[in-house]
Amino acid sequence: MAAAxxxxxxxxxxxxxxxxxxVFIIDTGGNLIFYNEPAEEILGQRFEETGEMSVDEWxxxxxxxxxxxxxxxxxxxxxxxxxxxxxxxxKSFWIKSLTGVNQKISVTSYPIINRAGNMLGAVAIFWKSxxx
Amino acid sequence: xxxxxxxxxxxIPVAGPETEYYGGQTSCMDVCEEGYQLIFDxxxxxxxxxxNNTKTPKRIDIFLxxxxxxxxxxxxxxxxxxxxxxxxxxxxxxxxxxxxHARLGRYLSPPLFPVLLRDLPCKLTFHEIERSQxxxxxxxxxxxxxxxxxxxxxxxxxxxxxxxxxxxxxxxALGKNGIIDDVRWLSGFELARDTDLLLHDGQYxxxxxxxxxxxxxxxxxxxxxxxxxxxxxxxxxxxxxxYSTDNQLHKLFENFLKSNSYKYECEMAREGxxxxxx
Numbered sequence: 001m002a003a004a005x006x007x008x009x010x011x012x013x014x015x016x017x018x019x020x021x022x023v024f025i026i027d028t029g030g031n032l033i034f035y036n037e038p039a040e041e042i043l044g045q046r047f048e049e050t051g052e053m054s055v056d057e058w059x060x061x062x063x064x065x066x067x068x069x070x071x072x073x074x075x076x077x078x079x080x081x082x083x084x085x086x087x088x089x090x091k092s093f094w095i096k097s098l099t100g101v102n103q104k105i106s107v108t109s110y111p112i113i114n115r116a117g118n119m120l121g122a123v124a125i126f127w128k129s130x131x132x
Numbered sequence: 133x134x135x136x137x138x139x140x141x142x143x144i145p146v147a148g149p150e151t152e153y154y155g156g157q158t159s160c161m162d163v164c165e166e167g168y169q170l171i172f173d174x175x176x177x178x179x180x181x182x183x184n185n186t187k188t189p190k191r192i193d194i195f196l197x198x199x200x201x202x203x204x205x206x207x208x209x210x211x212x213x214x215x216x217x218x219x220x221x222x223x224x225x226x227x228x229x230x231x232x233h234a235r236l237g238r239y240l241s242p243p244l245f246p247v248l249l250r251d252l253p254c255k256l257t258f259h260e261i262e263r264s265q266x267x268x269x270x271x272x273x274x275x276x277x278x279x280x281x282x283x284x285x286x287x288x289x290x291x292x293x294x295x296x297x298x299x300x301x302x303x304x305a306l307g308k309n310g311i312i313d314d315v316r317w318l319s320g321f322e323l324a325r326d327t328d329l330l331l332h333d334g335q336y337x338x339x340x341x342x343x344x345x346x347x348x349x350x351x352x353x354x355x356x357x358x359x360x361x362x363x364x365x366x367x368x369x370x371x372x373x374x375y376s377t378d379n380q381l382h383k384l385f386e387n388f389l390k391s392n393s394y395k396y397e398c399e400m401a402r403e404g405x406x407x408x409x410x
Contacts, residue, residue, distance in 0.1 A: 002316060003316070003322070004315060004316045004317070004318060004321040004322050005316055005317060006263075006277070007277050007278060007279050007319045010279070010312075010317050010318075010319055011279065011306070013307075013312070013317060014306055014307030014308070014312075015307075017307055017308045017309065018307070018308045114277075115226065115227065115228040115262065115277075115283060116226065116228075116262055116263075117228075
């Protein structure tokens with residue numbers, strides 16, 4: 001059995017479970033360890049069905065593009081930057097989800113760093129963008 | 133391993149005939165094996181604690197789960213701290229801001245207390261711990277943070293032949309749907325897993341818990357579920373609510389037994405209770 005998560009990660013999941021906005025939680029390896037019900041609509045799958053997803057599995061679920069429709073390199077995505085630099089990031093862009101819908105979204109990501117300063121994972125919050 | 137409970141009440145000490153059976157002193161417990169003694173929490177129960185450390189009689193180890201008043205209020209009245217011949221080690225949760233010494237000093241200083249921590253005659257050493265492991269005599273003590281407001285530790289105490297887990301303040305059910313049915317997402321799981329005896333917060337009835345969500349404690353039903361998920365052999369429900377009389381606690385436990393059928397043994401913790409684990 002894999003090790004239990006630290007309480008900082010558990011509390012983020014419990015919070016995400018109560019929120020209206022889609023939330024994704026990943027571990028330090030980039031694996032998707034939880035997404036809430038609103039996020040299921042974006043992903044087109046239910047967490048109860050998929051369980052945790054490796055970075056290879058869920059990394060292809062979205063096709064992020066810029067305003068010209070050009071693919072965004074992973075290094076420009078907030079969650080990737082948060083994992084890399086352990087800092088919060090924010091960006092608006094377009095995605096094509098597994099449901100085939102194109103939508104402009106804003107993403108804010110933040111690192112989960114415990115009291116001892118250890119990086120435990122990251123959280124990404126998505127919502128439909130209202131920015132022009 | 134011999135365990136004695138010196139205080140099992142939560143929040144504030146209580147007195148009177150209606151709480152005489154379970155006792156009114158706040159959290160404190162000691163654990164002895166092979167002449168070594170460890171003390172857990174310094175609630176009001178510590179005042180009457182008897183030293184029983186024959187291997188290192190001048191050394192006293194006190195492990196604090198956290199610094200809420202009901203877990204430290206007895207320290208100022210614990211006589212061994214006033215003996216200059218004693219070497220006292222206080223172990224407690226690390227914070228990201230102030231030192232353990234500074235945080236404890238908020239209580240052990242005027243105007244709340246007449247004697248400053250630095251003026252205590254014993255030789256005092258502070259150890260800030262988090263996800264840690266310490267060995268003292270026959271014991272291996274493992275700690276980690278658990279869900280409770282402010283930095284709060286739980287302890288797993290492994291002796292030569294048995295294992296005890298001490299989690300007097302814990303709210304594993306905090307969230308929209310309570311405890312998540314997956315042990316990887318269960319606060320305190322690794323510390324309590326397969327333990328011989330678990331002391332766990334069971335302060336409220338399920339009805340009381342609804343009104344007190346986020347206060348950092350458990351209903352006895354959630355504590356029972358936690359014990360089941362961690363596969364413990366025996367549970368003692370502790371941190372009794374200060375408003376609960378003996379009769380109400382009897383009733384709480386009876387109702388728990390009526391509506392739950394777990395395979396482990398369980399009891400309500402009582403002040404003065406002695407448990408031998410082998």
